[in-house]
Amino acid sequence: MALKVIDEPIQQAPSTAVIKKSKLLKGKNKQKSAVPSGKRTVAKRTRYAVWGTIVVLGLSGVFAFIKANNVSASNAQLVEQVDTMIKKLETLTSVSVDERKTDAYFTEFIPLFMNLDAEDYDNRVEREQALGYYFESTSDHTFGNDTNRRLEDFRLFELNQADEGFVARYFVRYTTSELEGDNRQTFEHLLNIPFVEENGVFAITEFPYFGLVPENRGLVAATESALSERNQVSFAEVEGLEEFLEQFFNNYASSSVEDIAYMMQEPISLNGQFEYVRSENKLYEFEDQEEIIVQSVIELQLSNTGLTHKEHMTLTISNDGDRFFVEKLTHTLGGMN
Structure with missing residues (x-):
């Protein structure tokens, strides 16, 4: 049987269903691609938090760098100060003076200097001559007039370093009495004597001068037994x-x-x-x-x-x-x- 070719165009079914399906798919795609406003807010906050953290870390690094520089500068100053102190200590050590030899030297000088006899002229002349071994000039400073001075006790208090040489400080107790009248008095002072020393040879550089004795007496509570808790x-x-x-x-x-x-x-x-x-x-x-x-x-x-x-x-x-x-x-x- 022969087939008959039909030349008439074929009537296609309406594509309404297809269109609706396409629109539906597009609607679904739109629903999927849209981000809820709440999630957008969280995302913004997250970005701000991240950038804030980055900024804080950056500033912390800057501050840490500045602080490290300050610490480094402080350490450098401290090292410099320590070096200066070490040099001073080395200087003090290198120019120290022997305490026993110093005390032996002034043990002869102090009684001669402190004792004054206002009545015995010959004694005063001898004293003046003897002091000439210690001072180049002694007149007007060591002569008494109408007052006797008698040394009762003396002892070395301390040795201090001066700008040039040293100062020997001696505790002295002495009495004074006038030629006329009964007015005996007792005094306690520090006698300060500037001097220099080189290779065991001593020389007084200035006239001795008096100072007050520092207060070194204190009181503490009576000692208690450490065994009071025992039987x-x-x-x-x-x-x-x-x-x-x-x-x-x-x-x-x-x-x-x-x-x-x-x-x-x-x-x-x-x-x-x-x-x-x-x-x-x-x-x-x-x-x-x-x-x-x-x-x-x-x-x-x-x-x-x-x-x-x-x-x-x-x-x-x-x-x-x-x-x-x-x-x-x-x-x-x-x-x-």
Whole structure:
């Protein structure tokens, strides 16, 4: 059978469904590509936070760099200061003076300088001549007029370095009295003496001058026993200890070191220069309870006089069953240091 070719155009079905589907797909694509406003806000905040962190880190680096430079400069200044101090110390060490030789030199000078006899003209002339070995010129400075000056005591206080040479500072106690009248007075001063030294040879460079004695006396609370927290025992609990202490203190004052050696580990005594009077004692248990610690205030009298004084003692006493023995003695109530 032959097929018939139809020349008429074929009627296509409407494409409405296809169009609707295409529009639907486009709508879906639009829905997928659109970012909600809430998410856009979070993204902006995240970007700001990241950039803020970058800025903070950058500024921190700048500040750290500046601080490091400042520290480096401070370290350089500190090193320079230390070097300067070391040089000063080296200078001081290199020009130090022997204290014993200095004191020996001024031990001869100070009595000569301080003692003035206003009545004895010949003595004043001799003094003036003797001072000529120390000063090139002494007149008008060292002569007394109507006042006697007598040195009672002197001792080296300190040696100081000066711009040129040194200054020896001596504590001096002296009395003055006028030729007429009874007006004796006592003074205490620091006598300052500028001098130089070279190869053991000393020379006074300026006239000595007086200064005030600095206050160096202070008060502290009385020393308290470091054993006050330990158990205190009585003589009744340690038979024979009270008698031993009386014998020991008597021997300590009146016997020789050889005679007291059997009573203590490191024998010491006053060898009869003092007499034992009495004592006040406190007994404490030692940590291992094999020894007793005795803290005493003893009263001693200077032999052949009426002078008495008190001393502190802390004694560690052992007992082997047959006798007591002083293992250690210290002149303190501060404990066993």
